[in-house]
Amino acid sequence: MSGGYAMLLRAPHTRLERTVRPPAAPGAGEVRLRVEACGVCRTDLHLLDGELPQARYPVVPGHEAVGIVEALGEGVRNLTPGQRVGVPWLGHTCGRCDYCRMGRENLCDAPAFTGCTRDGGYATHVVAEAAFCVPLDARWPDPVAAAPLLCAGLIGWRALRIAGEAPRLGLYGFGAAAHIVVQLARWRGQRVFAFTRPGDARAQAFARSLGACWAGGSDQDAPEPLDAAILFAPVGALVPHALRQVRKGARVVCAGIHMSDIPAFPYRLLWEERELVSVANLTREDAATFFDAAAQARVTTHVVRYPLTAADAALAALRAGALDGAAVLVPDDEAP
Numbered sequence: 220m221s222g223g224y225a226m227l228l229r230a231p232h233t234r235l236e237r238t239v240r241p242p243a244a245p246g247a248g249e250v251r252l253r254v255e256a257c258g259v260c261r262t263d264l265h266l267l268d269g270e271l272p273q274a275r276y277p278v279v280p281g282h283e284a285v286g287i288v289e290a291l292g293e294g295v296r297n298l299t300p301g302q303r304v305g306v307p308w309l310g311h312t313c314g315r316c317d318y319c320r321m322g323r324e325n326l327c328d329a330p331a332f333t334g335c336t337r338d339g340g341y342a343t344h345v346v347a348e349a350a351f352c353v354p355l356d357a358r359w360p361d362p363v364a365a366a367p368l369l370c371a372g373l374i375g376w377r378a379l380r381i382a383g384e385a386p387r388l389g390l391y392g393f394g395a396a397a398h399i400v401v402q403l404a405r406w407r408g409q410r411v412f413a414f415t416r417p418g419d420a421r422a423q424a425f426a427r428s429l430g431a432c433w434a435g436g437s438d439q440d441a442p443e444p445l446d447a448a449i450l451f452a453p454v455g456a457l458v459p460h461a462l463r464q465v466r467k468g469a470r471v472v473c474a475g476i477h478m479s480d481i482p483a484f485p486y487r488l489l490w491e492e493r494e495l496v497s498v499a500n501l502t503r504e505d506a507a508t509f510f511d512a513a514a515q516a517r518v519t520t521h522v523v524r525y526p527l528t529a530a531d532a533a534l535a536a537l538r539a540g541a542l543d544g545a546a547v548l549v550p551d552d553e554a555p
Contacts, residue, residue: 225342231269257340258283284340385446392452406516
C-alpha cells in the first residue's frame with residue numbers, strides 16, 4: 220500500500236520533515252484512519268521545544284486528529300469502516316495500575332500519548348487504539364471544525380468541571396481552549412472574565428465577541444472578585460496573579476501539560492482555603508460527557524486552515540499568538 224506521508228519531528232528544536240510513509244496495517248485492537256484534519260495544540264510547541272520528558276523522538280505530532288476508519292485490526296468490534304472518529308491525546312492505558320482501577324485513567328502509570336509517545340495526526344493516515352477513539356456522530360459533520368474539540372475542547376471541559384460552577388470565572392490565555400470554554404461556561408450560566416497577553420486588543424475583542432463580560436490584559440485586575448480561574452497560558456508568573464483575583468475558598472486550575480516555574484509568593488495568597496490544582500490528561504468519560512455538552516451548548520470553533528505540509532507555519536502562528544481560535548492542518552490534496 221502506498222500514497223501516504225507524515226510530518227516527522229526527528230528531534231527537539233528542528234523543523235518538521237515531510238516523510239513518505241505508506242499507510243500501516245493496524246494491529247490487534249487498533250484501527251487505521253484516513254486523516255481529514257488535525258488540530259494544532261500548544262502541547263505540540265512543548266514537544267518541539269523538548270519540554271515533555273515523556274516524549275519519544277522521532278515522532279509524528281498531532282493529537283487532535285479526525286478521520287475516517289479505513290481498516291480494522293483483529294478484535295475490533297466498536298468501530299466500523301467508513302465511520303468518522305477522533306483521536307485524542309490519551310492513546311492507551313494499562314488498565315491494571317491503581318489509578319486505572321480507581322477510574323482515574325488520566326493518571327495511569329503506563330500510558331501512551333498520541334503525537335508524543337506514539338505517532339499522531341500530522342499525517343495522511345494514523346493508527347490508533349480503537350478503544351481510545353472518539354466516535355463523532357452526525358452532530359459533527361465538519362472534520363476541520365471538530366478537530367480542536369479533541370484536546371482544546373476535552374482538556375478545557377475537564378478544567379471547567381474541576382473549577383466548579385463558579386458564577387464568575389476567569390480564563391487566562393484566550394486561545395483554542397478558552398474560546399471553547401467560554402461558550403460552555405456561558406451555556407452553564409457563568410460570567411467569564413478573559414485575561415489575554417497585555418495589550419492584545421484583538422484577542423480581547425475576540426473574547427468579548429464570544430460572550431466574555433470583561434476582557435483585559437493579564438497585567439490587569441478583574442473588576443470584581445472571581446469564584447474560580449483557569450490558566451491555559453503556560454506562564455507560571457500568572458499563578459500568583461490569579462490567586463490575587465479569586466475570593467476566599469476559590470480554586471485556581473492550571474490546565475497545561477507544561478508551565479514555566481511558578482515564582483515564590485506569600486502564603487497570604489493561598490490562605491483562606493484557596494486551592495491551587497492541576498489538570499492532567501483526560502479520560503474517556505470526559506469525551507463522553509463533553510461532546511454531549513458541546514452539542515447542547517451549540518459550541519462552534521473558529522479555525523484557520525493550513526495545508527499539512529505547512530505545519531511549521533501553523534506552529535509559528537500559534538507561538539506568536541497570531542491566531543483567533545485554533546489552527547487546523549488538512550492533508551494537501553484536501554486543503555484550499
